[in-house]
Amino acid sequence: MRYVLLFHYSEETDESIGEEAIAEGMRAMDSYAATLEQAGILVTGQVLQPSTSSTTLTLVDGEPRVQDGPFADTKEQLGGVMVIDVPDLDTALHWARQAPPATWGTVEVRPGAVHTDSGTWVPSV
Template identity: 65%
Template sequence: MRYMLLTHYAENEGDSLDEQTIADAMAAMAAYAATLQAAGVLVAAEVLQPSESSTTVSVVDGVLRIQDGPFADTKEQLGGVFIVEVPDLDAALGWAGQAPPVQWGTVEIRPVATHTVEGVWTA
């Protein structure tokens, strides 16, 4: 079964993290991705740019609205995702518990209902 591990952490204010902290976090995430890959469970992983770089699209009163930045005013941001193929939720929980972001934020686990393989939708 496919699960998406969504990593959330506090919004940062510009230069609030020093270079060593950022380097350590990047190394931890790279090691985690390598561990998932070596175990044969990693389907994909993406790290997102800061939420301030997002664009939100919605329809209001039948009119398409494009807004710079995130729509929701939150103190946390979605930092990235890992998609894993594992037998069950317990296995996904095990991998999520090893994700570095549990040290500084949260990891949300969500089953994937459908996905594409080479452009074909599957369940």
């Protein structure tokens, strides 16, 4: 079954984090991704640019409204995701506990679903 690991952590600037901490975080994430890949469970992963670089689309009375930046004004951002393919939630939680963002933020574990030929969404298996 596929699970999406969503990495949430505080919105910081490069200056507030510092070059050394950024480099250490990048090394930790590279190592984590390599570990998931070696275990044969990594489907895909994506690091996201800061939320300030996002564009949000909403419909107001059926008309699109495009806004620069995130929709919600929060102190945390969604910083990246990993999709893993493991047998069950306990195994997904095992791997989520090892994610570096667990030490500086939150790792949300959410089951994935796939769209079938019949037009329905079902849990991935």
